[in-house]
Amino acid sequence: MSKIDLEMLPKEDLIKMIKMFSRNSLVLDGCWFQAAEDKYGQEAAIDLDTKAWARYASIEARRILKTFNIVEKGTSALAKALNYQIWVHAQNIEWDIPEVTENRVVLNVTDCGIQRARIRSGRGEFPCKGVGIALFEGFVKAFDPEFSLNCLVCPPDEHPDDLWCSWEFRLEKPLKSPS
Numbered sequence: 001m002s003k004i005d006l007e008m009l010p011k012e013d014l015i016k017m018i019k020m021f022s023r024n025s026l027v028l029d030g031c032w033f034q035a036a037e038d039k040y041g042q043e044a045a046i047d048l049d050t051k052a053w054a055r056y057a058s059i060e061a062r063r064i065l066k067t068f069n070i071v072e073k074g075t076s077a078l079a080k081a082l083n084y085q086i087w088v089h090a091q092n093i094e095w096d097i098p099e100v101t102e103n104r105v106v107l108n109v110t111d112c113g114i115q116r117a118r119i120r121s122g123r124g125e126f127p128c129k130g131v132g133i134a135l136f137e138g139f140v141k142a143f144d145p146e147f148s149l150n151c152l153v154c155p156p157d158e159h160p161d162d163l164w165c166s167w168e169f170r171l172e173k174p175l176k177s178p179s
Contacts, residue, residue, distance in 0.1 A: 022090040026114060034123075046127070050134045057138025060085060065143065073144050075105045075171055081143055082107055092117075105169040106152070107136075112164040115155065127156035128165070136167050146172050 006014070029049075036045035064070065064084040070077055079100045082088070088095060092113025099106040118126050132154050140147040147169050154165035 019089050022086055022088070023092060025086050026090050026093075030114060030117075037123075046130060050130050053131050054134035054138050057135045058142035061139045061142035073146075075100050075102065075169070078140065078143055078147065078169055078171075079105050082139075085139070103171045107167045107169070109164045109166075110162055115164055125155050129154040129156060132165060132167065136169070140169050144171075148172055 009017070033045055033049050036048055040048075061081065064081050068081075068084060070081055079097050082097065082105070087093060090113070092111075093109060094111035095107065095109045097105060097107050115125055115128075118124060129151055133149065133151055137149045140149055150168040150170060152166035152168055153159045153163065154167075159165070
């Protein structure tokens with residue numbers, strides 16, 4: 001078989017590939033994290049993971065904006081950009097954006113296969129709040145510095161069974177409608 005030309009692949013195969021790559025990226029992150037955790041302990045591994053995701057977040061935001069030509073600002077544009085993050089199409093994560101208003105976007109992770117896998121393996125629930133803050137804060141600030149981030153709930157916070165984490169992106173100065 002020769003090299004696969006992505007432009008010749010059927011849409012169904014491209015979708016499967018995107019989902020697989022999204023999941024693989026999280027598996028790679030998890031393998032790296034577990035190796036760091038085993039060698040240096042959870043606190044040091046979380047510190048390294050937080051720094052890595054913080055660096056990555058702004059790079060991802062800039063690439064999404066450029067690749068998908070997102071030039072508009074505001075909450076609708078942010079909600080659109082969040083849909084292109086690497087983790088959102090992983091097959092083991094369920095999420096939604098239940099609220100988009102003039103000055104607020106809320107993103108919820110309602111099922112997290114990563115957390116469930118850690119619990120099954122005996123490692124316990126991962127306190128991912130700091131990593132999530134680093135990821136989403138870096139992402140939203142690269143998207144538009146007028147946004148602020150608020151973590152509504154995320155482990156190690158107590159959370160309901162059907163909500164692992166919830167993030168609020170608030171536009172401090174909502175865009176004015178054309179008069």
